[in-house]
Amino acid sequence: MNTDHYPSRLLEAATSEFAGLPGIGRKTALRLVLHLLKQDMADVEKFSSSILRLKKDIRHCSSCHNISDTEICNICSDTKRDHSIICVVENIKDVMSIENTNQYTGIYHVLGGIISPMDGTGPGDLNIASLEEKVAGGKVQEIVLALSTTMEGDTTNFYIYRKLQKYSVTITTIARGVSVGDELEYADEVTLGRSITNRTLFEASFNNGKAY
Amino acid sequence: MNTDHYPSRLLEAATSEFAGLPGIGRKTALRLVLHLLKQDMADVEKFSSSILRLKKDIRHCSSCHNISDTEICNICSDTKRDHSIICVVENIKDVMSIENTNQYTGIYHVLGGIISPMDGTGPGDLNIASLEEKVAGGKVQEIVLALSTTMEGDTTNFYIYRKLQKYSVTITTIARGVSVGDELEYADEVTLGRSITNRTLFEASFNNGKAY
Secondary structure, eight states: OOOOOOSOHHHHHHHHHHHTSTTOOHHHHHHHHHHHHHSOHHHHHHHHHHHHHHHHHOEEOTTTOOEESSSSOTTTTOTTSEEEEEEEESSHHHHHHHHHTTOOOEEEEEOSSOOBGGGTBOGGGSTTHHHHHHHHTTOOOEEEEOOOSSHHHHHHHHHHHHHHTTSSOEEEEOOOOSOTTOOGGGSOHHHHHHHHHTOOOGGGGTTTTOOO | OOOOOOSOHHHHHHHHHHHTSTTOOHHHHHHHHHHHHHSOHHHHHHHHHHHHHHHHHOEEOTTTOOEESSSSOTTTTOTTSEEEEEEEESSHHHHHHHHHHTOOOEEEEEOSSOOBGGGTBOGGGSTTHHHHHHHHTTOOOEEEEOOOSSHHHHHHHHHHHHHHTTSSOEEEEOOOOOOTTOOGGGSOHHHHHHHHHTOOOGGGGTTTTOOO
């Protein structure tokens, strides 16, 4: 419980709001609030409104379900990208991570979660129906599954695989293996096992690993 | 530089605002913003307005300069507290820290900083004149200096000491010594030296260290 002696209820209210954010304790929250208090009114207004505007005006791309400022996101509306390859990810952070590699030129499909009976998330809660529609359209050649290698991720992968099996689409999954720069002796057995099973042609490693 | 691929300018703007807070990197900022985005509109409005209201409506106690919701803060307006003892601190966090000990029943005076030629903070930038006025009023019996034991803290202590010397007021400073629970061999020499010089009567340690 909070037994701190706040000199002001306004200060306490703002500190409590920050302390409600993940990974922010009450001490850090107070530090952040006091920092904001020292800023100019205009800066505090900018901070405050940036959050409110994000919540009010943010949209989701009607095609890939990624966060977007427009009806169709930048990636889906980019004619230079390969629309015949769709990478399936759990959330928008994964899209950002893959985009940051600059290695992928296809488009995305954000599921909005993964199947998790423990959290009460079933296939019906995810954007799977719209993925099937896209594939049924016949223009998609490859689906790249890029979900976490957890029980939930594997379950979701398998569910999607079963749903899309009947269409003429290649279903791939991102490579799992020893990280670049890692020493073999520190890799876990499952990862190392997958690395050996899914070994690739040595020549393919010349091109900086650029698969696309 | 930021080379991340944000799917939305609104998201990027909000993330940048959070990343501007002390100790918050861009990854953490994004995590916090995505957390807020998942909350209800009402919660986001509450978060956003708590900061704005704090900045707009916060006041400083006209007597002790502590943050306050009212003209005179709760501590200064508390008739049960001993108004003849004033504890001089650097900022409002120090007031909270001392209040949290539940050991002090006097009132405070917040300087709003310490003398630091490096940061360009001179005595004129601090609430020292109003402290002298209070002491000149003749009702104050003791001034407890509770500043950091840094060069700046010592300079400020000495400056205040010189200013108040001419009045009939006892000027004390908080005890410096080995922390409760610390082993002697790990204490630094200066601290241990002060602990020995400023040794107290053993009987005084019975009462849980309660000086007031």
